[in-house]
Amino acid sequence: MALSDLLYPDNPKRRQELIQLHQELFDCMSTNFRATNELTQVLNEHLGCTITNIQMRKSSTVRENCDIIIQAIHEIQHQIQKIDSDMKEKLEPVLYQKLYDIKEPELEKIAIAHKVFSIVLGEATSTAGMIAIKLLGSNLITFTVSKLVSLLAQIGASVLGGISITVLGLGIEMILHAILGAVERNQLLSAVRSYEKHLDEFKVASEKYQHAIHEVTSLVRQQVQ
Template identity: 45%
Template structure:
């Protein structure tokens, strides 16, 4: 047994905790890639978009992968905002307001969208209209996309984001290799606290993002 482990018996447990939290973070990021690709495929299929799918770089850092996701989510938000801007310019104010009224039934919104389907690209059919209503005019989806982007930016800007590789062990080795004994104890605890905060915020956000998008895409033919 290492003298360091004898003198600081809690360090091995702390190392294991860092490894577990690091893997949880990676799992959440991987879930976000899958969810984003599901959304991109649906937009390309039903709203005539030409978005490119995203791929996780297992040799990159957490920060680099967060930036890939952020770019993809920003592209999705830009498309939704552009279509929404066309709707605003082609609809009477009262009709446009109804589209964003969460209490208005989807059937009413479908009728409104049919009025402008010829001047707004992406509405080739009923499925596209229904998909856009669920996606763009959903309070939940709008909040989830913004929340996911916000947490991804926070992770990318963190020390963990800059240091940790995506492959399990790569980033952890970077964290553990330079710290020993009492210094290791303090730094491990700091990493545990940082990772715990990030995972605690990112895990529920990732699940909500996945749930919101899956709920919509599962309704598509």
């Protein structure tokens, strides 16, 4: 038994907690990658976007994978802003305002958006208008995405950022070395608490992000059915 374990008998438990927390982070990141690609596919197929799918780099660090998602989200935001600009350019001011008027019937908004996409794309899918209105009128491009990007940046900048995303494939001591680096073993509790705080906030934001994307992608599935 290591001397630090004799001095701090809870260390073995905390080591296991760190490993479990990292597994949860990995799972959460994986789901965010998949959700982002699902939204990208919908934007490309129905709204004429050309966004590239992203892939988790398992040999890279948490920070580098956070940056990949952040960049993809920024591109999605840019495309949604472009959609809004197209609407503003092609529509009369009164019609454009209707798109954001909560009192206007949803079907009328969808019809207006569909006409714009028919002009911009030449031919629009039956769900293009619905998807556009959902994106422009939901929290996807405001609070939900902004919160996730903020937390991704925080995780990337923290001590967690330098850890390999797939460090779980290593032995326990290698995992601890990767996570703690030069941190003394008596600081395991501090490391666990820091990880827990970041992960709890990240999981909540990720769930909201994934739910917002599901609301958009479900429109396509409903039309197929």
